[in-house]
Amino acid sequence: MEITKPATRGQDNQLLSVGSQTSPIYCSFIPKWLPSKKVLRTDDNVIRRREINSNLKRKAQENLHEKPAKLLQTQLEPNYLNVLTTQDINAIRQSVYYVRSKSLPKLPKSTEEAQDSLDKINVTILADKTSVTYGKAFSALCDHLNLQVVFVDFEEAIHIALQKMWPSVNIKGCGFHLSQSWWWMIQSVGLALEFRDKDSGIGGAVKYLFGLPYLPPSDVLDCFTDDLMAIKPIDDKIDKVFDYIFENYITPDSRFPPKMWADRSSAFSLTTNGCEAFLSKFNKEFNITHPNIFKVIDILINIQSETQMKARNHLIV
Template sequence: STKYQCPAAYGVSNTTRAVRLIRPHINHEKDKLANNVNLGRQHLKENANSGTVREVIDDMRFTFGTDTSMMMGDYNAKRRLVHYEKSQSNSEKKLIDSGGKIKGQFAETMRKTRFLLFDEEVNGKRMIAFASDEGLEILSNGNVCFVDGTFDSAPKSFTQLFSIHCYISEDVVRPVFFCLLPDKTLTTYTSMLTLLKNRPELTNWAPAMIICDFETAIHSAFKDKFPNVVISGCLFHLVQSWRRQAEKLNVYNSFVDGEFEEFWQLLKTLPFLDEFDIPDYFDAILEHCVPLVISPDMKNYINYLVKNYVGDAAPPRFQPRLWSCAVRTASNIHRTTNTVETWHRLLQSVATMHNGFSSIKLSDLLVKLQKEERHTYLDYNELKVNPNFLVNKARKTSNVMKDKKLKNVIENIPVIPRAPLSGIAYLKAIFYAKKT
């Protein structure tokens, strides 16, 4: 009889020691147990730092079963393998946390693909960025980007963790780019964007809109690199700034339950107007709500709004085109960076990992960012298969209906023969649409 040689082949990475199947077994019964032993050992290595030694071993036993576990050796044999992998990892962690080069598992995604984007010294200060190939793919197609920095999760020697988030479906936003920055200057932001744009994957990246807070250095850096981009301020940060100034000038109590309650209610409808209509409607609010004689504090507050947001003879510091969200609302684009702020809170586990007894470690942060990248990758793949697949918790029906009602009011297209709303009546319609 003719004998056939089995062409089965496995490959083992020289760097990660990961096992991959090149050609499957044919022509004879597979030695599944031996194969599972190899995969079980790889499982222990890859997950050595995912918990205690006992937890890591138990996870492997549960995944591969009793026969595979016993063929791999007794508890001590498995324990030695896990401890060895931990020691190898610990040496890399110590190197990274002491300011050394990022390499090995910390330069890769959890899928063992490239994660480290660049590690550069700019003007004598270190800047490190991370993004997977899939993240760059999402970013290259990102028409609307949300950007922000957090200071609470920055390791020693860095001021902030800056991130860029993009839509991966009609209403799902995920982080795709992470960068540790030494400060928050225009030079640093510009250098970061230059390094990012130099990536061949981003040759054609040209975002139409950047949504961020009111940090002028970020605005200027993006405008420098993308002259046609629309910089759109976060509605939450806008109202927060208005409130803080009101509290500082001791007029906020009169906004909550006092003579200027209606003024405050109508003021917060201005961002939902077209940028060119805002100055006239601001004057209408003053005429309707503010008497001729007011306290010096209230006068100072109105002057603050004019100088910084509305303008008069001179343009304001933040022109209405920056903080009007009428276009965003009509286009179903997020009006705030709250999705980014929520993501920042997910990073708090890194800040509290050592109960405040030590500063944030770069290695701990990178492990968290790898997990966040994996989350984006998994959601992105599911949404490529089905763009309507639910990867987020479903929004409350009441919130969906409120957004729809608000959009209808802002578009201000009445049923014939009614005329479009205008003046204070229009502002009140926006206010009630926001509340109900």
């Protein structure tokens, strides 16, 4: 028996299938917006991309100090290589940055607020590099430290602050920064090529200057005036180099006298390489030029905790 219902104009006519028999019943009550088979079909690649993105965002929140590139390398499986494109990688990286930025606290609005966030560790954020600022930083440490020897670079402001806070402190200049300062002077007068030329008399005379840090402080002045000046070629450029070193480093009353940087017994250890190595490792913890201050604090706290643990277990050598 066939039951036929006229279709209303403007409505879709659908053929209703019941069991194994097809009844030509025109049903105007079936909505037009019901999803078709094509709409219900899901793209597997899209699901995988979303899964990868979700996993990486979760890992980024759990490991805030891990670089996004490293997260991608460790989390991506080989079977994902045919799924992701360059645009997908860039989108995932941006989502990692975004989810991390949301997890960080509000940035401080002043230097004082930043200082208040560093109560757990002995780290000071300096507004500038004047002797007054250095003095304020050292005044917070003077009750906890009794410095006898300190290794710093050749910066007068920090030397003045150290001597004012600890009058008997023995200031030692970094050998690396000493050589760097002299080399900059050599470059500024245009003697870099002569310095690299093994057959150049001017270059040879300049190279002898770098042997002065290996002498006892009391012998530096005599060696410079009696030995090095005697073999110095006549040249305006080399005269500028010798005058600069003599005025700033050679005499006992110069800005940086020999007792600060010359030491035959421990010349190889008179550097701040340990500090430079720490800064290099510290900088590698960040993947942007200007990181969030709270991220900096978290990394410093982790380093401080690790150092204290090693100190308690006598692992520091």
